[in-house]
Amino acid sequence: MKLLVVEDSERLRRSLGQGLRRAGFAVDLTADGEEGLAFAEVNDYDVIVLDLMLPKLDGLSVLRRLRLQGRKTHVLILSAKDQVEDRIRGLELGADDYLIKPFSFEELCARVRALVRRRYESKDPVLRIADLEIDTARHQASRGGLPLSLTPTEYSLLHLLALRRGRVLSRDQILDHLYDSAADVSSNVVEVLVYSLRKKLQPAGAPPLIVTRRGRGYLIEAP
C-alpha cells in the first residue's frame, strides 16, 4: 500500500517515513503543501497523511484542491490543531480522518490501515481467499492453516492482489503501490517478486493462486 506523508517537521517526517515503511507501506514524503499536491495529482496513493500548517500551501487548501479535482484518495489529517472547530472544518472539507499531535504511532498505523480497507471496501481485517488468510492487523499470512514466511514487500504484494482479487494488476500498478516514487528499482523487480511469492504460496500439488495474464499483469482469481 502506498502512502503520501505531507509533514513540514523534518524529524517527524523522517521517523514517520521510517516507521510506516517498516510497517509495510510504500511511503512518499514531502515537506510542503505545493509539492504534496503535485505528488497527489500524479500518483494513486491509498492514503495521504496531511499536516495542516504547511509552508507554501496549507493542508486545508491541498485537501480542497484535491476534492475540487474529484480525487477520492483517503486523507488523514495529522495536526497539532486540537480544537473541535479545526477537526470539523477538516472533515467537512473532505478529510476521512483526523489525528491530533502528539499521537501514538500504532494508532496512526491502525487508522491508515482502516482507510486502506475502506478504499477496497473491505471491513474485515482478515482477508480470506480459499485456504489463504491474510491478517492485515498482524501483517501475517497463512495458507491451509500454515503460516507463510514473507518479506514485507512480498506481504505487500499479496495484500494488494488479495484486496483487488479478480482484477488484473499491471506491472506499473504494482510498482506504484509497492515502492516509493523515489525508489530505484530494477526493471524486472515485479517478476522476481511474483516468482518468489508464488514459490512460498504454492505447496506441492496445490492449485496456483496468482495467475499471470500475459501482456496485462497478475491477479488472484476471485473464489
Next chain:
Amino acid sequence: MRSIRRRLVVTLLAGSALLVFAAGLSLGGLVARRLRQEFDRALLAKARALVTLTVQHRGEVEIDFADEFMPEFEAPERPEYFQLWLAGGPTLERSRSLGARDLPRSADLASAPRFRDLRLPDGRPGRLVEVAFVPQVEDDEEWPETAFDPAAPPPRLRSAVLAVARGREDLDGLIRSLYAAGAASAALLVAGLALLVHFAVRGGLAPLAAVGRQVQALDADRLDGRIAVEPPTRELLPVIEQLNALLGRLQSAFERERRFAGDVAHELRTPVAELRSLAEVGRRWPEDREAVEGFFADVAAIARQMEGIVTTLLALARCEAGLERPVPSRFALPELVEETWAPLAAEAAGKDVRLALETAPGAAVVCDREKLGLVLGNLLANAVAYSPPGSTVACTARGEDGWLEITVANPAPHLGAADLPHLFERFWRKDPARSNGQHAGLGLALARSFAALLGLDLTANLTPDQRLELRLTAKETS
C-alpha cells in the same frame, strides 16, 4: 444590603410626607389664627356697638339697649351674652340670656380689650371680650347754658366695664373641618407622591438596572459584548465608557492569554509528537541501528529546542513580572556589538549573510550590558534567520552618556506593512507552518520586553527598498 431604589423611595417619600404635613400644619395654623382674629374682631365690634349705646348723664351710667335690635342676646338657643358693670361697681345691665348669672370679670381695668376663652353659662365653649371704657356724656337740653358755672368743679365722669361673650363652637368646628380636610388632602398628596416617587425612581434607575443586567450577563467567554443604554444617559456615560474600556482591555488580555496558551500548546505539541514518534518507531524496530542512532540525535535536538522555548518563556515571564532589574555599567558599545555577533557568525556564513557594522569608535554608554546584549543578540539573530542567502545585515550602533541608538536592518522580501504590528507578539511568525522548529517567534517579544526594562524604545519599520529596520533608541539610558 443597601438598595439605591429603597433608599431613594424611602427618603423622597418620608421627606415629601414631612414637608406636606409641615406645610399643611403651618397653613392650617395660619388660617385658624386668622379665623380666630376675625372672630375676635367681630366680637369686639359687637362690644363696641354696645359701648356706643352706653351713656352717662350727671354721673349716672345707663345703656340704651333694646333686645329687638340685637335678638342674639335673648335667643332661646345658642344665645350670646353681655354684662355691663360700673368700674369697680355693681352690674348695670346684663343680657336677657344671662338671667341672674354673671360673666367673669377681671379684677383690674385695662385700656386694651381683653379676650379669653371660657365656658358659657349654658355650658358651651365660648369667647369673651372685656372692654373698659368711659361712657359718652349725653347732651342734656334741659341743662341750661346759664347753669354753667366756670368756677364750679367739673362733673365727675364714671367708667364702665362691658363683657360680651358668644359661643365659639362654629369657629372650633370650622377649624376642625379645616384640619381634617387638610389632613385628608395631605394623605392623598402623600399617596400620590408615593406613586410618583415609585415610578420616577423606577424609571430613573431603569438605565442603571439595564447596565446591571448587561454586566451580570458578562463572563469570560462573552467579553466581546459592550455595555449600551438606549437612549444614552448622561449620568451613566462616564461609567459606561470606563466599563467598556475596561472590558476592551480585559478582552484583549483574555485573547492574548488564550492565544498565548494555544501557541504554547501548539509549539510544544509538534516537538512532543516528534519525540513520541521517534520513541515508538525506534522501540518497535530497534534492530535498525542506523535509524535509531539518527533518532537519538533528533531527540537531543528536540530537547534543545524545547529548552530554548522554556528558557525564553521564563525570561519573558520574569521580565514582565518585574523580577528582572537593570544593573547599569559603563561599557564600549562597539565591543558589545562584536561580542553579540560572534556566536551568529557561523550561521550567517552558512547562509552567505554578511554583517555591515557601523560604530563610532570608543562610543561608551551606561546601560545594563548583559541585558542590552540579550536585546541586540535577538535583533541580530532575527536578521540572520530571515535574511535571504547572500544578503547583508546592516547594524549601526552609536551612543554616549545619556543616549544610544542601535539599528539592525536586513532584507525582508516577504514582509508587508501589515505584519509590522505583529512582529513583537509572542509566537508570531510570518510563516505559520513553523517548519524548522528553530524559531519559536519569541526573540523579538523578548527583545522588546527587555528593551522596555532598560528604558529603551524598540520600533520596527519597513523601508521602501523592502528592508526591515529594527531601531533601538533612548535619550536617557537606564
